[in-house]
Amino acid sequence: MEEGLDRLARPFIHRLRVRYAECDMQGVVFNSHYLVYFDAALTELWREALGGYRLMLDQDIDLVVAEAHLRYKSAARFEDELTVEMTITHLGETSIVSEYSIGCDGTPLVDGMTRHVTVSRDTLKKTPIPGWMRSGLEPWVSSGR
Amino acid sequence: MEEGLDRLARPFIHRLRVRYAECDMQGVVFNSHYLVYFDAALTELWREALGGYRLMLDQDIDLVVAEAHLRYKSAARFEDELTVEMTITHLGETSIVSEYSIGCDGTPLVDGMTRHVTVSRDTLKKTPIPGWMRSGLEPWVSSGR
Amino acid sequence: MEEGLDRLARPFIHRLRVRYAECDMQGVVFNSHYLVYFDAALTELWREALGGYRLMLDQDIDLVVAEAHLRYKSAARFEDELTVEMTITHLGETSIVSEYSIGCDGTPLVDGMTRHVTVSRDTLKKTPIPGWMRSGLEPWVSSGR
Amino acid sequence: MEEGLDRLARPFIHRLRVRYAECDMQGVVFNSHYLVYFDAALTELWREALGGYRLMLDQDIDLVVAEAHLRYKSAARFEDELTVEMTITHLGETSIVSEYSIGCDGTPLVDGMTRHVTVSRDTLKKTPIPGWMRSGLEPWVSSGR
Numbered sequence: 001m002e003e004g005l006d007r008l009a010r011p012f013i014h015r016l017r018v019r020y021a022e023c024d025m026q027g028v029v030f031n032s033h034y035l036v037y038f039d040a041a042l043t044e045l046w047r048e049a050l051g052g053y054r055l056m057l058d059q060d061i062d063l064v065v066a067e068a069h070l071r072y073k074s075a076a077r078f079e080d081e082l083t084v085e086m087t088i089t090h091l092g093e094t095s096i097v098s099e100y101s102i103g104c105d106g107t108p109l110v111d112g113m114t115r116h117v118t119v120s121r122d123t124l125k126k127t128p129i130p131g132w133m134r135s136g137l138e139p140w141v142s143s144g145r
Numbered sequence: 146m147e148e149g150l151d152r153l154a155r156p157f158i159h160r161l162r163v164r165y166a167e168c169d170m171q172g173v174v175f176n177s178h179y180l181v182y183f184d185a186a187l188t189e190l191w192r193e194a195l196g197g198y199r200l201m202l203d204q205d206i207d208l209v210v211a212e213a214h215l216r217y218k219s220a221a222r223f224e225d226e227l228t229v230e231m232t233i234t235h236l237g238e239t240s241i242v243s244e245y246s247i248g249c250d251g252t253p254l255v256d257g258m259t260r261h262v263t264v265s266r267d268t269l270k271k272t273p274i275p276g277w278m279r280s281g282l283e284p285w286v287s288s289g290r
Numbered sequence: 291m292e293e294g295l296d297r298l299a300r301p302f303i304h305r306l307r308v309r310y311a312e313c314d315m316q317g318v319v320f321n322s323h324y325l326v327y328f329d330a331a332l333t334e335l336w337r338e339a340l341g342g343y344r345l346m347l348d349q350d351i352d353l354v355v356a357e358a359h360l361r362y363k364s365a366a367r368f369e370d371e372l373t374v375e376m377t378i379t380h381l382g383e384t385s386i387v388s389e390y391s392i393g394c395d396g397t398p399l400v401d402g403m404t405r406h407v408t409v410s411r412d413t414l415k416k417t418p419i420p421g422w423m424r425s426g427l428e429p430w431v432s433s434g435r
Numbered sequence: 436m437e438e439g440l441d442r443l444a445r446p447f448i449h450r451l452r453v454r455y456a457e458c459d460m461q462g463v464v465f466n467s468h469y470l471v472y473f474d475a476a477l478t479e480l481w482r483e484a485l486g487g488y489r490l491m492l493d494q495d496i497d498l499v500v501a502e503a504h505l506r507y508k509s510a511a512r513f514e515d516e517l518t519v520e521m522t523i524t525h526l527g528e529t530s531i532v533s534e535y536s537i538g539c540d541g542t543p544l545v546d547g548m549t550r551h552v553t554v555s556r557d558t559l560k561k562t563p564i565p566g567w568m569r570s571g572l573e574p575w576v577s578s579g580r
Contacts, residue, residue: 020333020343021175021326025223026559030166031500032470036311039467043310043369053310054369064510065466070503075559078170079333079344124461124510165478165488166471171414176355177329180322181456188455188514198455199514209365210321215358220414224478224489269316269365311465315513320456368460 011087011101012048012140014041018080028075034110035068038100041084042114050136060121061130066095067115073108080104087142091134094118094126156232156246157193157285159186163225173220179255180213183245186229187259195281205266206275211240212260218253225249232287236279239263239271301377301391302338302430304331308370318365324400325358328390331374332404340426350411351420356385357405363398370394377432381424384408384416446522446536447483447575449476453515463510469545470503473535476519477549485571495556496565501530502550508543515539522577526569529553529561 016037024030046053056062076082082104090097094117102110120127129137161182169175191198201207221227227249235242239262247255265272274282306327314320336343346352366372372394380387384407392400410417419427451472459465481488491497511517517539525532530552537545555562564572 017330017333019326019330020169021177021329023170024165025168025170025172026497026499027170031503032166032467032474035467035470036309039311040307040309043307047369052369062461064461065507067507068466068503068505072500072502075499079337079342162475162478164471164475166474171352171354176358177322177325180325181454184322184456185452185454188452192514197514207316209316210362212362213321213358213360217355217357220354224482224487310459311467313460314455315458315460315462317460322456 011085011142012041012045014044014084014086016040016082016084018076018078018082020078023078026075028077031070031072034070034072034102034112035114037082037084037102038068038086038098038112038114041086041100042098045086045088045140049140050133056133057121059130059132061127061133062119062121062124063096063116064119064124065114066117068112069114070110070112072110076102076104076109082109088137088140089142091129091137091141093128096129096137156230156287157186157190159189159229159231161185161227161229163221163223163227165223168223171220173222176215176217179215179217179247179257180259182227182229182247183213183231183243183257183259186231186245187243190231190233190285194285195278201278202266204275204277206272206278207264207266207269208241208261209264209269210259211262213257214259215255215257217255221247221249221254227254233282233285234287236274236282236286238273241274241282301375301432302331302335304334304374304376306330306372306374308366308368308372310368313368316365318367321360321362324360324362324392324402325404327372327374327392328358328376328388328402328404331376331390332388335376335378335430339430340423346423347411349420349422351417351423352409352411352414353386353406354409354414355404356407358402359404360400360402362400366392366394366399372399378427378430379432381419381427381431383418386419386427446520446577447476447480449479449519449521451475451517451519453511453513453517455513458513461510463512466505466507469505469507469537469547470549472517472519472537473503473521473533473547473549476521476535477533480521480523480575484575485568491568492556494565494567496562496568497554497556497559498531498551499554499559500549501552503547504549505545505547507545511537511539511544517544523572523575524577526564526572526576528563531564531572 022029022033085101087099096116100112118129167174167178230246241261245257263274312323375391386406390402408419457468520536522534532550535547553564
């Protein structure tokens with residue numbers, strides 16, 4: 001699929017500015033905040049692909065995180081403008097695996113992965129990814145790097 | 146009331162240890178976290194006075210913050226063990242005014258105030274403080290300093 | 291001064307999107323995060339006025355917060371795009387008073403004030419606002435609303 | 436070594452209470468906060484083993500996180516009292532691998548791993564774990580589970 005091939009070369013990109021409150025005594029972003037940055041990128045991809053995370057919630061679908069992995073290569077600093085590249089690498093029956101690569105001015109800083117599970121918003125029990133959601137996300141699915 | 150008089154001299158005290166993630170590039174607690182410390186003290190006072198914040202939620206009562214004020218006198222540092230002193234200074238029809246004083250080893254660090262409003266948990270609309278809640282909190286109400 | 295008059299009508303504006311991690315069990319932004327939003331606006335105003343907060347640090351000047359006040363009128367929600375309007379209302383010898391007004395789609399949400407003190411970055415002791423900093427900030431100073 | 440064997444059966448335990456501000460719209464602890472909980476446990480282990488993280492800083496040694504991994508099994512909720520079990524599973528030349536297991540009332544919630552690297556506090560460059568630090572930490576090193 002042409003669109004899919006295109007996405008392989010062009011992952012979803014979210015830009016953000018590092019806030020003062022996110023930096024610790026070492027003058028760098030504290031390690032936990034990168035998970036917030038991953039989540040902010042996912043929210044933006046969801047808006048692009050599905051019209052917004054809240055629209056998904058309105059359909060009684062929510063996401064819970066089952067797994068996360070981070071590799072810290074270099075530190076982001078206050079006022080740095082970061083790019084969060086995000087690619088969905090697996091869309092299973094109820095699971096969504098995403099890969100992230102955070103950089104600044106071409107320098108790679110943090111790589112990571114999350115595995116989400118789709119649940120009913122009401123019951124928080126696993127529920128299959130609905131068709132409308134799968135087709136909305138599919139253009140952003142890469143077969144991995 | 147003897148218990149009330151007693152409370153005047155002895156405000157509710159919550160102790161906590163400053164976390165690394167709460168300290169900024171200046172090596173001190175970032176200013177917003179003191180509102181989290183105030184809130185942690187309120188949760189503990191609620192547990193003592195009412196059996197827990199969640200019990201209040203179960204009765205369809207929740208709190209929203211209407212106002213907050215903070216005066217920063219001196220800085221808390223990583224690993225400092227802080228005492229958060231909290232006194233309720235006003236219990237209105239739907240409003241609860243609390244005063245806080247955070248210190249470390251006898252040094253005053255941050256003073257503050259919050260005004261909460263009681264709301265229905267479902268509708269988030271104002272609702273009067275119920276009798277069981279008022280009588281649970283009353284022993285902790287001081288007429289101010 | 292024409293430029294000053296202009297600023298009275300047009301405060302500094304910073305736009306940001308509410309993150310999932312900033313919302314609490316009530317589905318609204320937790321009260322402490324507004325202080326982070328205030329700070330993010332200040333960082334952006336500093337960039338516009340002085341070329342960046344880090345440039346100020348390089349001149350051995352830093353800011354500490356001495357006081358903060360917040361009035362919560364209405365709640366911001368996940369994915370809301372907020373505007374933070376910021377005006378400096380007082381530039382003293384060593385103090386900077388700023389007022390903030392956060393809104394969403396024309397609805398006012400949170401008003402607030404901070405008072406910062408300029409300190410030596412090394413010693414964290416009070417130091418007068420240097421001339422280059424005062425002249426950089428002056429166009430953004432309003433005499434209050 | 437008897438002490439070491441003892442540690443295998445009894446990892447370091449840090450207890451903490453979930454704060455309201457740490458819970459998200461799902462009513463559970465947002466995923467990034469578990470990294471803060473891991474870090475809080477490390478701080479406490481450091482105090483027990485070395486007299487405090489700040490004492491290590493005074494010796495010009497600091498830690499940076501190189502990798503983190505989390506598996507989320509079940510959700511922690513507001514007011515839950517959590518136990519964070521921490522074991523050091525590897526003390527290398529410059530690296531410290533730790534494993535964590537967070538639970539509540541016997542229910543496992545989140546498992547995780549961090550790999551830290553020892554650096555000079557001044558230069559943030561890698562530096563070998565000093566002898567006094569290694570011998571202080573060794574009683575807490577397990578050969579893995």
